[in-house]
Amino acid sequence: DHYGNVDAVKAAQLYRGLLEVFKDQLMERLGIGTLPFFTLNYDTAVEDACRKLGIKVVDGFAEGGHTGRRWDATEYAEYQEESGQLTVALVKLHGSVRLARRPDGVLVEVPTGLRRDPKPQRHALLYPSLSPKGLREEPFRTNYRLLRGCLMHAKLLAVIGCSMRDQELN
Numbered sequence: 001d002h003y004g005n006v007d008a009v010k011a012a013q014l015y016r017g018l019l020e021v022f023k024d025q026l027m028e029r030l031g032i033g034t035l036p037f038f039t040l041n042y043d044t045a046v047e048d049a050c051r052k053l054g055i056k057v058v059d060g061f062a063e064g065g066h067t068g069r070r071w072d073a074t075e076y077a078e079y080q081e082e083s084g085q086l087t088v089a090l091v092k093l094h095g096s097v098r099l100a101r102r103p104d105g106v107l108v109e110v111p112t113g114l115r116r117d118p119k120p121q122r123h124a125l126l127y128p129s130l131s132p133k134g135l136r137e138e139p140f141r142t143n144y145r146l147l148r149g150c151l152m153h154a155k156l157l158a159v160i161g162c163s164m165r166d167q168e169l170n
Contacts, residue, residue, distance in 0.1 A: 011045035071107035073142040095125035
């Protein structure tokens, strides 16, 4: 009921060292400007760590004018690397505490710290289990398509702390 109440400062510290390596090694020494970053975590730790390090985050949310930010797969599809700009292309395979589905099906950003399924919306999350998941609906269809595409071309894959109990990942 309280998965949105993660201590953001402590959680962000977990990723800061890893992202500093990206900043120092990949961008500044090798000229690589984008790090595809796939996570199963629902929290906002990666986003918070990036903000503290001055790293841009592409997370699938697009500005929605007066209605706030909404999730849109084209944010990934139309992404263009910016010269000299550090970017994490963040893909949350199991969803996010900031992602909810409105009754009309539109995926929107909600504040962190909310209880599960804030009415009238429902959080868009996949829980770890051995049973099949709803991967045919957005955002999961796009997220797993992005993962498959990156894996086909990856030269390095780092897996940190995954139980590997998700059938679709295995």
